[in-house]
Amino acid sequence: MMSSMPKGLxxxxxxxxxxxxxEGYITLGAWELSDMFHIKAIEIIARSLRGAVANTAEGREGMALGQYVAGMGFSNVxxxxxxxxxxxxxxxxxxxxxxxxxxxxxxVMEFNAPATGEKYREIARAMGVKGVDDMTQDEYRKAAINAVKQLAEDVGIVCSLKGVLKEEDIPALARDAYADACRPGNPRDISEAEIAELYRSLM
Ligand SMILES: [Zn+2]
Incomplete structure (x- = not known):
């Protein structure tokens, strides 16, 4: 059923x-049970998404499972x-x-890092990064963020809003994002001005 999905989708x-x-792994409401789902989901998705985009059966099956396990987690927290x-x-x-x-x-992961304790070490490990136990906090946090960025790039998504985001829209975007239902679950307190800065950093 999924083998006809276009690459971009x-x-x-x-x-x-x-x-x-x-986000489910680091959200304020996270606890042992949801952590169990989220870490497993990160691991399955990290090893399956490139294959799914290349339309291999293993990749497609992995993503069907990985997205479901992630949903079992975040729908609770x-x-x-x-x-x-x-x-x-x-x-x-x-x-x-x-x-x-x-x-x-x-x-957003970079912004949230100070509020995540050791969780980025586990994210990096689940993303397939080697040697995370020998890394400093700074190193494993960077490694987790880089692994996510690399996966996005490998499947054709550039982490930039150049040519999309308009400076004059930023105040309204920041106001609406601040009012969104997901924001209070963020592990680090964030203001409307900080949301505006995060948007601006991608221009
Ligand atoms: Zn979503």
């Missing part, structure tokens, strides 16, 4: 599933400001939801 829906797993900002971007610029989530994810 496979990539963006797949990165949406990864965003569900990562909520998400964070990546989804708030993505909902708003899609509404203003007609951007596919998963593409918006993926574009924002590395810079």
């Amino acid at each position: 496979t990539a963006s829906t797949g990165m949406d599933a990864l965003t569900h797993a990562i 909520g998400l964070g400001v990546d989804h708030s900002m993505a909902h708003t971007l899609s509404a203003y610029y007609d951007m596919p939801h998963g593409k918006a989530c993926a574009t924002l994810l590395p810079c």
